[in-house]
Amino acid sequence: MEQFSLTDIKKKNLSDVYHYIYQNPSCSKQEIATALSVSLPTVSQHLTTLEGLQLIEKCGRLSSSVGRRATAYQVISDAHIAIGIELLPDKANILAVNLYGKIIAKETLSIAFEPTGHYLSKLKDTVQSFLKMNHYKEETILGIGLGVQGLISPDGSEFTYGKILDCTGFSIRTFADAFSVPCRFIHDAECACNSELWENPDIKDATYISLSYHLGGAIIVDGQLLTGHTGKSGTFEHLTLVPDGIDCYCGHKGCAECYCSANSLLTYYDNLDDFFSHKAEGDPVCVSKWDEYLRHLAILINNLHMVLEHTVILGGHVTPYFTEEDLTLIKKYVSERSTFDDDTSYIIQGKCLGDTVGIGAALPFIKEFIDGIYLFRIV
Numbered sequence: 335m336e337q338f339s340l341t342d343i344k345k346k347n348l349s350d351v352y353h354y355i356y357q358n359p360s361c362s363k364q365e366i367a368t369a370l371s372v373s374l375p376t377v378s379q380h381l382t383t384l385e386g387l388q389l390i391e392k393c394g395r396l397s398s399s400v401g402r403r404a405t406a407y408q409v410i411s412d413a414h415i416a417i418g419i420e421l422l423p424d425k426a427n428i429l430a431v432n433l434y435g436k437i438i439a440k441e442t443l444s445i446a447f448e449p450t451g452h453y454l455s456k457l458k459d460t461v462q463s464f465l466k467m468n469h470y471k472e473e474t475i476l477g478i479g480l481g482v483q484g485l486i487s488p489d490g491s492e493f494t495y496g497k498i499l500d501c502t503g504f505s506i507r508t509f510a511d512a513f514s515v516p517c518r519f520i521h522d523a524e525c526a527c528n529s530e531l532w533e534n535p536d537i538k539d540a541t542y543i544s545l546s547y548h549l550g551g552a553i554i555v556d557g558q559l560l561t562g563h564t565g566k567s568g569t570f571e572h573l574t575l576v577p578d579g580i581d582c583y584c585g586h587k588g589c590a591e592c593y594c595s596a597n598s599l600l601t602y603y604d605n606l607d608d609f610f611s612h613k614a615e616g617d618p619v620c621v622s623k624w625d626e627y628l629r630h631l632a633i634l635i636n637n638l639h640m641v642l643e644h645t646v647i648l649g650g651h652v653t654p655y656f657t658e659e660d661l662t663l664i665k666k667y668v669s670e671r672s673t674f675d676d677d678t679s680y681i682i683q684g685k686c687l688g689d690t691v692g693i694g695a696a697l698p699f700i701k702e703f704i705d706g707i708y709l710f711r712i713v
């Protein structure tokens with residue numbers, strides 16, 4: 335049997351108290367004691383410790399019809415924050431994210447991506463002035479995640495495959511050396527998946543398909559990202575959908591990227607708004623292109639579900655344009671291809687809109703903190 339020391343138990347209790355307050359803002363000491371089956375003096379002791387660490391604060395008194403009204407507690411949501419940055423070919427979106435995964439500050443830097451020290455140095459300067467302007471001290475920052483279009487080494491330090499941005503081998507060092515907190519590159523599809531799972535905490539096993547300008551994916555097993563030996567698990571974009579089909583940027587032909595990415599819809603239009611407004615007006619080219627898109631997507635979903643019988647989450651830039659009919663059509667096309675049954679309820683539309691990559695780049699640091707690793711380190 336594993337042995338725990340008294341200190342370990344104390345740390346765990348402290349962590350449990352913090353988690354309870356995190357999950358139940360404006361709770362009282364008595365509620366915590368009852369929920370955790372811990373004595374009131376013990377809870378008091380932990381509350382004092384957490385207040386001393388400036389992780390929680392009193393937030394008024396609870397209403398009560400009898401006796402003294404109890405003090406309510408809440409976590410200080412910006413006691414620690416993480417920085418998430420989405421690096422795009424023409425700009426960088428910089429976000430400060432609080433302990434509830436919400437954006438509390440944002441800035442956009444217009445800058446063309448280039449895999450050079452000069453680029454990272456300019457990004458670093460902007461992040462440093464962003465922190466200064468918002469009065470974020472470095473000791474409150476849990477980490478800085480840079481969401482990027484490419485595959486990344488397990489330690490987050492460099493691109494192992496960066497054909498979209500032509501940056502294979504590009505290192506984060508110039509940026510990371512300027513900060514005392516952990517900094518890492520994170521694959522953008524993984525970031526988007528992080529955001530979805532944050533919003534859907536009950537989903538433990540999922541296949542996430544990112545229908546963004548470039549296609550991407552991620553596989554979650556038991557709440558953890560499945561990376562594979564070299565981080566290539568979940569790269570659905572290069573599954574062959576059409577043998578000898580359209581040329582893919584990877585050098586092969588007929589990859590899912592060429593049929594299910596947002597870019598694949600933009601043969602005649604510059605952006606998705608234009609494409610979908612023309613489709614809504616009944617433009618026959620757009621209508622036919624969209625149906626073709628949904629049919630290819632159905633093949634991809636069915637194939638992936640055959641490999642892993644998981645919830646399939648559809649996210650990315652295309653999904654906000656989905657109508658009820660589109661989802662019904664996807665499910666119909668998947669059902670027609672399914673070998674085993676007609677139940678397609680496993681296909682769900684992602685909930686996250688907007689800055690999913692930037693938020694998802696910050697979330698691993700927030701999650702690490704909330705999971706209690708931080709508390710164990712400091713007490």
Ligand SMILES: [Zn+2]
Binds near residue numbers: 585
């Ligand atoms: Zn490809």
